[in-house]
Amino acid sequence: MQRGEIVELILTRLDSDERAIKHQWLHPTGTKTRHFYIDDLLPIDIVEAAYSAFPRDGNGFFSRETFREKKKTSAHLGEYAPILGDLTYALQDQKIVSKISEIVGFRGIEPDPALYAGGLSMMFKGDFLNPHIDNSHDALRDRYRRLNLLLYMSPNWKLENGGNFELWDESRSAPMTIVSKKNRLLVMETNKTSWHSVSRVVIDEPRCCVSNYYFSKISPDETEYFHVTSFDGRPDEPIKKIVGVVDNALRNFVSKTLKIGRGKTNMNSPE
Numbered sequence: 001m002q003r004g005e006i007v008e009l010i011l012t013r014l015d016s017d018e019r020a021i022k023h024q025w026l027h028p029t030g031t032k033t034r035h036f037y038i039d040d041l042l043p044i045d046i047v048e049a050a051y052s053a054f055p056r057d058g059n060g061f062f063s064r065e066t067f068r069e070k071k072k073t074s075a076h077l078g079e080y081a082p083i084l085g086d087l088t089y090a091l092q093d094q095k096i097v098s099k100i101s102e103i104v105g106f107r108g109i110e111p112d113p114a115l116y117a118g119g120l121s122m123m124f125k126g127d128f129l130n131p132h133i134d135n136s137h138d139a140l141r142d143r144y145r146r147l148n149l150l151l152y153m154s155p156n157w158k159l160e161n162g163g164n165f166e167l168w169d170e171s172r173s174a175p176m177t178i179v180s181k182k183n184r185l186l187v188m189e190t191n192k193t194s195w196h197s198v199s200r201v202v203i204d205e206p207r208c209c210v211s212n213y214y215f216s217k218i219s220p221d222e223t224e225y226f227h228v229t230s231f232d233g234r235p236d237e238p239i240k241k242i243v244g245v246v247d248n249a250l251r252n253f254v255s256k257t258l259k260i261g262r263g264k265t266n267m268n269s270p271e
Contacts, residue, residue: 153182
């Protein structure tokens with residue numbers, strides 16, 4: 001199937017589900033972060049082909065392993081079967097960008113062909129992503145990050161597998177969990193308070209995801225601000241909470257002062 005056909009399939013779902021999507025977006029529960037998800041987005045053969053195109057061991061992916069996160073990512077789509085590039089860039093098609101922007105009521109939204117912090121991700125047993133807010137900008141710092149789009153690929157994914165997406169309440173004391181279910185598209189807003197995470201994977205199966213970000217010249221609250229990706233510990237991780245405060249402050253200072261940071265020198269370096 002060609003990329004244009006994938007675009008039309010997604011547009012059809014956005015059109016048919018528009019009312020339900022708007023309701024989800026305007027009425028988040030357990031979090032103030034607005035979001036929506038669509039299940040069974042694409043014909044199953046497309047999703048199965050995409051999942052099969054991920055290297056089972058994450059070979060060639062970049063490994064991130066710190067107290068903040070443990071996962072593998074890649075934005076080098078040309079190294080893998082075309083279906084992965086077609087899915088990724090279908091979600092950057094202007095017709096889809098415009099439709100999603102219209103549904104959520106955002107102005108001036110643009111895709112990011114450079115895939116700053118986007119692309120492919122894989123998580124294996126023991127991998128996780130601690131609560132965090134995303135870097136406020138794109139690689140060149142001239143646009144604000146506004147929407148995060150995640151399309152999950154792994155078959156038979158269940159709550160008990162771990163590796164599920166989490167959105168947090170204001171106090172970051174309790175997450176609202178969204179299972180990383182196969183063929184589910186999740187869209188969330190990104191701003192100063194959109195704390196989110198991925199629970200630790202507990203099974204010996206890869207959690208595979210295609211991710212995109214949308215940006216705009218307009219900030220979420222129409223004020224000027226900047227921050228790096230900032231992490232917190234989970235409620236049962238007091239040491240990580242303390243370390244996170246210092247770590248976030250230091251990285252913010254360095255990034256603002258020296259104007260460097262993840263993706264600044266390499267626009268294909270996923271966050």
